[in-house]
Amino acid sequence: MAELTLDGVTKHFDDDGDRIVAVDDANVDIGDGEFLVLVGPSGCGKSTTLRMIAGLETVSRGEIRLDGEAIDDQPPTMRDIAMVFQSYALYPHMTVRENMRFGLEESTDLPDDEMDRRVEETAEMMGIGDLLDRKPGELSGGQQQRVALGRAIVRDPEVFLMDEPLSNLDAKLRSQMRTELQRLQEDLDVTTVYVTHDQTEAMTMGDRIAILDDGELQQVGTPLQCYHQPANRFVAGFIGEPSMNFFEMRRDGDLLAGDDFEYRLSAESADALGDADRVTLGVRPEDVELVGSADGDHDFRTTVDVVEPMGNENNVYLTFGDAADEEARTFVATVGGMQAVDAGESVVARIPEDAIHLFDAETGEALKNRDLDATEMSTPSL
Numbered sequence: 001m002a003e004l005t006l007d008g009v010t011k012h013f014d015d016d017g018d019r020i021v022a023v024d025d026a027n028v029d030i031g032d033g034e035f036l037v038l039v040g041p042s043g044c045g046k047s048t049t050l051r052m053i054a055g056l057e058t059v060s061r062g063e064i065r066l067d068g069e070a071i072d073d074q075p076p077t078m079r080d081i082a083m084v085f086q087s088y089a090l091y092p093h094m095t096v097r098e099n100m101r102f103g104l105e106e107s108t109d110l111p112d113d114e115m116d117r118r119v120e121e122t123a124e125m126m127g128i129g130d131l132l133d134r135k136p137g138e139l140s141g142g143q144q145q146r147v148a149l150g151r152a153i154v155r156d157p158e159v160f161l162m163d164e165p166l167s168n169l170d171a172k173l174r175s176q177m178r179t180e181l182q183r184l185q186e187d188l189d190v191t192t193v194y195v196t197h198d199q200t201e202a203m204t205m206g207d208r209i210a211i212l213d214d215g216e217l218q219q220v221g222t223p224l225q226c227y228h229q230p231a232n233r234f235v236a237g238f239i240g241e242p243s244m245n246f247f248e249m250r251r252d253g254d255l256l257a258g259d260d261f262e263y264r265l266s267a268e269s270a271d272a273l274g275d276a277d278r279v280t281l282g283v284r285p286e287d288v289e290l291v292g293s294a295d296g297d298h299d300f301r302t303t304v305d306v307v308e309p310m311g312n313e314n315n316v317y318l319t320f321g322d323a324a325d326e327e328a329r330t331f332v333a334t335v336g337g338m339q340a341v342d343a344g345e346s347v348v349a350r351i352p353e354d355a356i357h358l359f360d361a362e363t364g365e366a367l368k369n370r371d372l373d374a375t376e377m378s379t380p381s382l
Ligand code: ATP
Pocket: 013, 014, 015, 020, 021, 022, 040, 041, 042, 043, 044, 045, 046, 047, 048, 049, 197
């Protein structure tokens, strides 16, 4: 059992008398065997959070508990936690075998032959059994990454902490290692906190994701919850590629008026807005439809600015005004790869009401998320 709890965890740094709040009141319970991805833009406090869990940084306020027991006062070596860094942090003068053994020697008092057995077993599992006598300088990036992971796994810890472990690999290897790492984590069933700034990695790897911005946790949920039911505009814009389209609108009763178009809401959607008079309307690119003719309240005549063919789909950049106008703002519709559209063409974009998100323009809070069939959102078992 290894349940990890962050309870009001806060970290201040002092920068020449200025107080930097790197992490502000983070609360999250990470279940036994769960894979939690901590994601957010650069500088949002991901690494600091991880380093506090590892014991490499002190906690300014709040508590970190492992299975209900506070670990804040334990030095890193006393915590049954193994960390994998982006830089791999392998010792260049040691062989793979020595690198993998080193962590074991530091954290356990196992007999020599038991350590050797564990190192060899883990190296086999990681597909690096034949590299044990090489030094890190004689390995490829992917092999070094496997050694760094192997060094953490061989310790058989209660918790893995991983700080952007795949970011030094090329795109193909990264996606291969992503799958491998997920499979490994599932087999080992070790509670894992994985830090990345890459939302694709977060969506594809995590049982749940925790989204941080400017030191504050914005939402903790399954990838699909965060995608379809974002807590606020930040989460809505951060998760998803291409990003959700946003339009700033003034509200008058059930009518939203923006610079480029007006959008009539149903009574139910209008009710969800309470007394907000400025809202942001959001719609995901794949929910914008290109249709034959404008015959509804939610159909708008637009001009195709640019088409990005992706093969399986096209990202179509549209403008409400003249595409040649440099000031005209574009929004994106993702349509099937076989749906032919050309730059300059006039098309009708439909923004269906059941797909829209409405956010308070001031606070960013989600006032209404898209309609979903309840069965689509069932939480996967952890
Ligand atoms: P990145 O993805 O770029 O690594 P991050 O999300 O991991 O970013 P952190 O490294 O946790 O962000 O930093 C969070 C904030 O704390 C930043 O504003 C950073 O400048 C600040 N910070 C981190 N370490 C220190 C330090 N030792 N002293 C002062 N400020 C620090």
